Amino acid sequence: MTARLIDGNALSRQIRAEVAERAAALTARGTTPGLAVIVVGDNPASAVYVRNKVKACQDNGLHSVMEAYPATMSEAELLARVEALNVDPTIHGILVQLPLPPHIDAHKVIETISPLKDVDGFHVASAGALMVGQEAFRPCTPYGCMKMLESIGCDPRGKHAVVIGRSNIVGKPMAMLLLAANATVTICHSATPDLAHHTRQADIIVAAVGRRNVLTADMVKPGAVVIDVGMNRNDEGKLCGDVDFAGVAEVAGAITPVPGGVGPMTITMLLVNTIEAAERAAG
Numbered sequence: 001m002t003a004r005l006i007d008g009n010a011l012s013r014q015i016r017a018e019v020a021e022r023a024a025a026l027t028a029r030g031t032t033p034g035l036a037v038i039v040v041g042d043n044p045a046s047a048v049y050v051r052n053k054v055k056a057c058q059d060n061g062l063h064s065v066m067e068a069y070p071a072t073m074s075e076a077e078l079l080a081r082v083e084a085l086n087v088d089p090t091i092h093g094i095l096v097q098l099p100l101p102p103h104i105d106a107h108k109v110i111e112t113i114s115p116l117k118d119v120d121g122f123h124v125a126s127a128g129a130l131m132v133g134q135e136a137f138r139p140c141t142p143y144g145c146m147k148m149l150e151s152i153g154c155d156p157r158g159k160h161a162v163v164i165g166r167s168n169i170v171g172k173p174m175a176m177l178l179l180a181a182n183a184t185v186t187i188c189h190s191a192t193p194d195l196a197h198h199t200r201q202a203d204i205i206v207a208a209v210g211r212r213n214v215l216t217a218d219m220v221k222p223g224a225v226v227i228d229v230g231m232n233r234n235d236e237g238k239l240c241g242d243v244d245f246a247g248v249a250e251v252a253g254a255i256t257p258v259p260g261g262v263g264p265m266t267i268t269m270l271l272v273n274t275i276e277a278a279e280r281a282a283g
């Protein structure tokens, strides 16, 4: 392997230590930062994510409450819970784990979260603020990717960044953050006819599709920085990303592994956003 490894665990430890300091300072001033996590139904992946989020809060001095509801919960009941948390002074961040059961309109739920507590950055007010360059909460995964670039001294200014994927959670906000950092940004997706044509020109590639081997060595310019947001299982059931890691690591200048790359950074940036929300609330 020739590429530099961007270690998400090491960077997370460093940022979480700063979070813990800020949490302790706020607590000393009488405000313990609080995160509420709501999960509806029994999606096994959601259960793991939610447990990890709650544990990360506990480990770093944040107060967290986890509310788990059966898949039969009605949309009205969920909206009422969110509204109650919006006015709960001990809660500074609200996260409703996605996906929600099909009878619940996820958009409606997200729009009910107060933008002041929208630590996922999924509310249209947060997305709009990102679009027009105003201060708001940045979605945690793309925010974590930007921190990873920063950690290796990769300034996107003037660089060509290619984002593969256009989800509201990762692809679109990722493109906006790179644009705000003065990159020239191309967004590729399932209807892009010749993906390799675009990725071969990229200085920075972010793969966020949710499919193995979307990016292979022949698609990467030597020295490019590759960020892998994917979380997939290979044929042996082992966790892997969207990038053919072994191949691409021989061509890229820097690369994030899976596991141990973007994954821990997503939770870390959730803690950062929650601290931010609590600091704003405390004035």
Ligand code: GUN
Pocket: 095, 096, 097, 098, 099, 120, 140, 141, 169, 266
């Ligand atoms: N489901 C998968 N990723 C996420 C996330 O970052 N936030 C929420 N709320 N749900 C998710």
